[in-house]
Amino acid sequence: xxxxxxxxxxxxxxxxxxxxxxxxxxxxxxxxxxxxxxxxxxxxxxxxxxxxxxxxxxxxxxxxxxxxxxxxxxxxxxxxxxxxxxxxxxxxxxxxxxxxxxxxxxxxxxxxxxxxxxxxxxxxxxxxxxxxxxxxxxxxxxxxxxxxxxxxxxxxxxxxxxxxxxxxxxxxxxxxxxxxxxxxxxxxxxxxxxxxxxxxxxxxxxxxxxxxxxxxxxxxxxxxxxxxxxxxxxxxxxxxxxxxxxxxxxxxxxxxxxxxxxxxxxxxxxxxxxxxxxxxxxxxxxxxxxxxxxxxxxxxxxxxxxxxxxxxxxxxxxxxxxxxxxxxxxxxxxxxxxxxxxxxxxxxxxxxxxxxxxxxxxxxxxxxxxxxxxxxxxxxxxxxxxxxxxxxxxxxxxxxxxxxxxxxxxxxxxxxxxxxxxxxxxxxxxxxxxxxxxxxxxxxxxxxxxxxxxxxxxxxxxxxxxxxxxxx
Amino acid sequence: xxxxxxxxxxxxxxxxxxxxxxxxxxxxxxxxxxxxxxxxxxxxxxxxxxxxxxxxxxxxxxxxxxxxxxxxxxxxxxxxxxxxxxxxxxxxxxxxxxxxxxxxxxxxxxxxxxxxxxxxxxxxxxxxxxxxxxxxxxxxxxxxxxxxxxxxxxxxxxxxxxxxxxxxxxxxxxxxxxxxxxxxxxxxxxxxxxxxxxxxxxxxxxxxxxxxxxxxxxxxxxxxxxxxxxxxxxxxxxxxxxxxxxxxxxxxxxxxxxxxxxxxxxxxxxxxxxxxxxxxxxxxxxxxxxxxxxxxxxxxxxxxxxxxxxxxxxxxxxxxxxxxxxxxxxxxxxxxxxxxxxxxxxxxxxxxxxxxxxxxxxxxxxxxxxxxxxxxxxxxxxxxxxxxxxxxxxxxxxxxxxxxxxxxxxxxxxxxxxxxxxxxxxxxxxxxxxxxxxxxxxxxxxxxxxxxxxxxxxxxxxxxxxxxxxxxxxxxxxxxxxxxxxxxxxxxxxxxxxxxxxxxxxxxxx
Ligand code: SF4
Numbered sequence: 003x004x005x006x007x008x009x010x011x012x013x014x015x016x017x018x019x020x021x022x023x024x025x026x027x028x029x030x031x032x033x034x035x036x037x038x039x040x041x042x043x044x045x046x047x048x049x050x051x052x053x054x055x056x057x058x059x060x061x062x063x064x065x066x067x068x069x070x071x072x073x074x075x076x077x078x079x080x081x082x083x084x085x086x087x088x089x090x091x092x093x094x095x096x097x098x099x100x101x102x103x104x105x106x107x108x109x110x111x112x113x114x115x116x117x118x119x120x121x122x123x124x125x126x127x128x129x130x131x132x133x134x135x136x137x138x139x140x141x142x143x144x145x146x147x148x149x150x151x152x153x154x155x156x157x158x159x160x161x162x163x164x165x166x167x168x169x170x171x172x173x174x175x176x177x178x179x180x181x182x183x184x185x186x187x188x189x190x191x192x193x194x195x196x197x198x199x200x201x202x203x204x205x206x207x208x209x210x211x212x213x214x215x216x217x218x219x220x221x222x223x224x225x226x227x228x229x230x231x232x233x234x235x236x237x238x239x240x241x242x243x244x245x246x247x248x249x250x251x252x253x254x255x256x257x258x259x260x261x262x263x264x265x266x267x268x269x270x271x272x273x274x275x276x277x278x279x280x281x282x283x284x285x286x287x288x289x290x291x292x293x294x295x296x297x298x299x300x301x302x303x304x305x306x307x308x309x310x311x312x313x314x315x316x317x318x319x320x321x322x323x324x325x326x327x328x329x330x331x332x333x334x335x336x337x338x339x340x341x342x343x344x345x346x347x348x349x350x351x352x353x354x355x356x357x358x359x360x361x362x363x364x365x366x367x368x369x370x371x372x373x374x375x376x377x378x379x380x381x382x383x384x385x386x387x388x389x390x391x392x393x394x395x396x397x398x399x400x401x402x403x404x405x406x407x408x409x410x411x412x413x414x415x416x417x418x419x420x421x422x423x424x425x426x427x428x429x430x431x432x433x434x435x436x437x438x439x440x441x442x443x444x445x446x447x448x449x450x451x452x453x454x455x456x457x458x459x460x461x462x463x464x465x466x467x468x469x470x471x472x473x474x
Numbered sequence: 475x476x477x478x479x480x481x482x483x484x485x486x487x488x489x490x491x492x493x494x495x496x497x498x499x500x501x502x503x504x505x506x507x508x509x510x511x512x513x514x515x516x517x518x519x520x521x522x523x524x525x526x527x528x529x530x531x532x533x534x535x536x537x538x539x540x541x542x543x544x545x546x547x548x549x550x551x552x553x554x555x556x557x558x559x560x561x562x563x564x565x566x567x568x569x570x571x572x573x574x575x576x577x578x579x580x581x582x583x584x585x586x587x588x589x590x591x592x593x594x595x596x597x598x599x600x601x602x603x604x605x606x607x608x609x610x611x612x613x614x615x616x617x618x619x620x621x622x623x624x625x626x627x628x629x630x631x632x633x634x635x636x637x638x639x640x641x642x643x644x645x646x647x648x649x650x651x652x653x654x655x656x657x658x659x660x661x662x663x664x665x666x667x668x669x670x671x672x673x674x675x676x677x678x679x680x681x682x683x684x685x686x687x688x689x690x691x692x693x694x695x696x697x698x699x700x701x702x703x704x705x706x707x708x709x710x711x712x713x714x715x716x717x718x719x720x721x722x723x724x725x726x727x728x729x730x731x732x733x734x735x736x737x738x739x740x741x742x743x744x745x746x747x748x749x750x751x752x753x754x755x756x757x758x759x760x761x762x763x764x765x766x767x768x769x770x771x772x773x774x775x776x777x778x779x780x781x782x783x784x785x786x787x788x789x790x791x792x793x794x795x796x797x798x799x800x801x802x803x804x805x806x807x808x809x810x811x812x813x814x815x816x817x818x819x820x821x822x823x824x825x826x827x828x829x830x831x832x833x834x835x836x837x838x839x840x841x842x843x844x845x846x847x848x849x850x851x852x853x854x855x856x857x858x859x860x861x862x863x864x865x866x867x868x869x870x871x872x873x874x875x876x877x878x879x880x881x882x883x884x885x886x887x888x889x890x891x892x893x894x895x896x897x898x899x900x901x902x903x904x905x906x907x908x909x910x911x912x913x914x915x916x917x918x919x920x921x922x923x924x925x926x927x928x929x930x931x932x933x934x935x936x937x938x939x940x941x942x943x944x945x946x947x948x949x950x951x952x953x954x955x956x957x958x959x960x961x962x963x964x965x966x967x968x969x970x971x972x973x974x975x976x977x978x979x980x981x982x983x984x
């Protein structure tokens with residue numbers, strides 16, 4: 003490695019010929035998160051085939067999702083879209099009785115200009131079930147951005163916040179909380195009493211981003227330790243529990259791919275956005291909490307020590323990753339945050355591929371990345387938006403990274419060529435947020451490295467027959 | 475519009491991609507939005523492919539929607555031509571391109587002027603054909619393209635090989651046990667002293683396709699793909715084909731007899747007689763004939779079974795169960811609706827009912843109504859079986875990764891009969907064992923002795939933490955509970971809260 007460290011981040015943009023999941027895949031985790039929802043994907047066999055195979059065994063568990071499969075008659079407008087959708091939604095209502103039906107628009111509905119947004123309110127009236135429309139198609143978005151479109155659509159459905167009532171509730175809630183922590187852990191008595199004073203001052207804070215409920219409550223309780231009360235989540239466990247929004251409400255994102263949701267919350271619901279790095283890795287989690295506290299004028303307590311403690315606990319994994327190099331091919335928009343965390347862990351990141359980069363929404367994360375690089379004396383990685391997988395593979399051939407974080411389409415071929423890989427999708431499904439889960443991220447990252455330690459010296463790392471000049 | 479949860483056969487472009495990527499050095503370019511290259515994931519995961527799947531996309535995005543693909547498709551073709559130097563590039567339309575109505579043929583024509591590779595547009599319409607039909611068509615299209623090209627260039631040599639030889643048509647990627655079947659077919663032909671001229675598409679080179687007519691006959695092992703090609707070759711080159719699937723003892727023998735007939739039509743001096751071979755294999759090499767006489771199989775007599783799958787496998791397995799093992803097939807069915815007539819004819823007299831549908835709920839209802847002792851179907855039927863507590867042997871696509879075994883598991887030929895006998899027998903005995911255990915008081919391992927450290931008296935979980943604990947997936951809950959309690963004891967805590975749970979996780983995972 004050269005000693006010269008570039009000071010600024012450089013951004014490149016390639017052809018966009020890369021592999022990723024279609025954004026309709028968000029159905030897979032959102033239907034599980036929002037327990038009373040039903041997702042109806044209005045698309046073709048192509049969409050259905052993708053979901054069926056990507057969801058794997060989930061498909062056999064009677065999921066709360068289905069395809070409204072468009073047939074030739076629908077395309078040539080021989081059939082009436084409204085009547086067709088009504089028929090299907092009636093059946094869904096009869097069979098499942100959900101609290102909300104979410105229509106996922108696809109490429110086909112875009113191309114034939116099916117007016118889902120126009121039909122939804124009419125049908126909603128007729129059926130008596132809210133119908134939310136999200137256009138999560140492959141023409142416009144990549145993978146996790148699907149969740150962004152759904153949450154942005156849901157933001158419109160959150161009730162208007164009425165400040166007075168809300169405030170009273172916060173106080174009541176905190177009383178209850180106080181009571182509980184008093185009962186459970188006596189040592190805490192003093193601090194909680196102090197917290198109680200502060201809690202009154204914390205304006206409503208809504209966090210957005212879909213996380214497994216355990217992770218969501220971990221983050222909430224992290225904030226509670228700093229006496230910040232979370233007043234709601236978008237999405238909540240149930241559609242009927244969507245949080246109240248309004249111009250007094252502060253919002254903060256937990257995932258890097260939620261820029262449309264953030265924009266909607268700011269522009270349409272007049273919320274105040276707290277721009278922070280994302281709570282991925284102990285460094286990110288601390289920065290995230292600090293930023294929220296600073297906005298509320300709260301001095302954090304014991305946060306530094308807590309972060310240190312977590313790093314201490316990660317020691318065995320850090321020894322494994324230190325000095326190793328990583329190449330992110332890019333497909334899920336978590337890349338910047340993950341790269342920043344891995345650099346802090348002592349890894350060298352060659353390239354951060356990313357489908358789409360909203361420099362405003364990710365501003366705090368980007369400057370955090372920059373600082374981390376400086377502090378660790380590690381060269382700035384190149385950030386490649388809309389990467390070209392073919393070119394990336396050529397670059398990897400030169401760089402020979404210790405680890406490629408990549409989609410499943412490339413994983414096995416790269417492994418056969420002696421390059422360790424970690425499937426990128428796992429990061430979207432694993433629990434990676436907050437202090438508690440930092441270890442899980444490293445568990446994933448080190449898995450191929452640990453596997454190699456076991457298989458070392460067997461002498462068959464390269465398992466391809468002949469190497470044509472175009473391949474690695 | 476149709477409410478659909480699950481489909482048996484995929485969209486058309488998957489069929490085209492399967493054929494294209496089975497050939498050596500053929501590259502497919504999909505005209506598709508970002509995200510439709512999921513085929514690459516499937517191939518890489520299910521087939522555990524070591525090489526990059528030769529499929530890329532010419533991406534349809536907003537710009538394309540507004541202004542058309544313009545130079546994009548042509549550029550992508552010429553770029554691939556330079557990068558990979560494939561023999562053939564197949565431009566593959568998807569559901570999206572089916573409705574965009576761009577003149578893809580025009581792009582192909584323009585691209586083929588500048589590129590060294592041959593370029594063709596796959597002739598498949600998303601709304602008219604499914605994966606299997608598309609595969610069948612694409613294979614025929616590629617074969618036709620190269621044979622006509624050879625004819626035009628005058629390089630087509632129509633003489634047949636000196637020794638008897640055959641083409642095997644229809645072995646391809648992501649096909650159910652296709653690789654193993656192919657090996658078994660080659661072995662069978664070798665035993666019969668017949669050379670394998672070409673195997674297509676798997677591992678074949680398009681440059682060699684003009685040699686196809688050299689074979690004495692074509693063997694089409696699966697109904698779903700290859701028939702169109704065989705019929706084309708018959709019409710244009712007078713090549714006979716055999717489309718009897720050599721699955722099961724009776725049909726394998728029948729297939730061999732057909733081969734004998736075709737071969738003897740062409741030889742003049744000596745006549746081939748395969749009867750002794752069939753006899754030897756049936757009685758001593760394959761264990762299946764002996765198995766059906768054995769006591770084991772006697773116990774299966776009259777047991778009820780249900781069969782469902784693609785036309786080839788469902789028909790063959792039905793006949794094997796009924797004819798070779800004396801099992802009662804209460805219902806058999808296929809999702810290949812386009813081939814319903816053939817299917818009905820094949821299973822006539824071997825079953826009580828026939829079900830032609832691609833709606834898995836109909837199949838599920840049928841199984842629930844019949845309550846068979848065993849099911850032979852696809853992965854979907856396996857899951858239906860799980861729910862109803864009925865064992866299921868998987869005999870057809872669609873399948874999961876466990877149906878791409880590393881070990882040798884053909885369904886065709888004489889070794890295939892052994893494999894099928896095992897599969898059938900294991901499915902039934904599993905079911906019977908389970909049943910017996912139930913009658914005699916259940917599995918003794920059902921009550922797992924918990925290795926819990928706690929006596930459950932000195933610690934209390936508050937309401938929240940109990941809720942939290944219940945949210946944790948069942949299979950790790952016990953462990954989390956134990957660890958948390960251990961941590962609590964070490965720290966002299968008696969009341970377990972959510973905070974304590976997290977603290978325990980952090981402390982113990984360190
Ligand atoms: S990219 Fe478009 S057509 Fe393909 S699965 Fe996604 S929404 Fe459906």
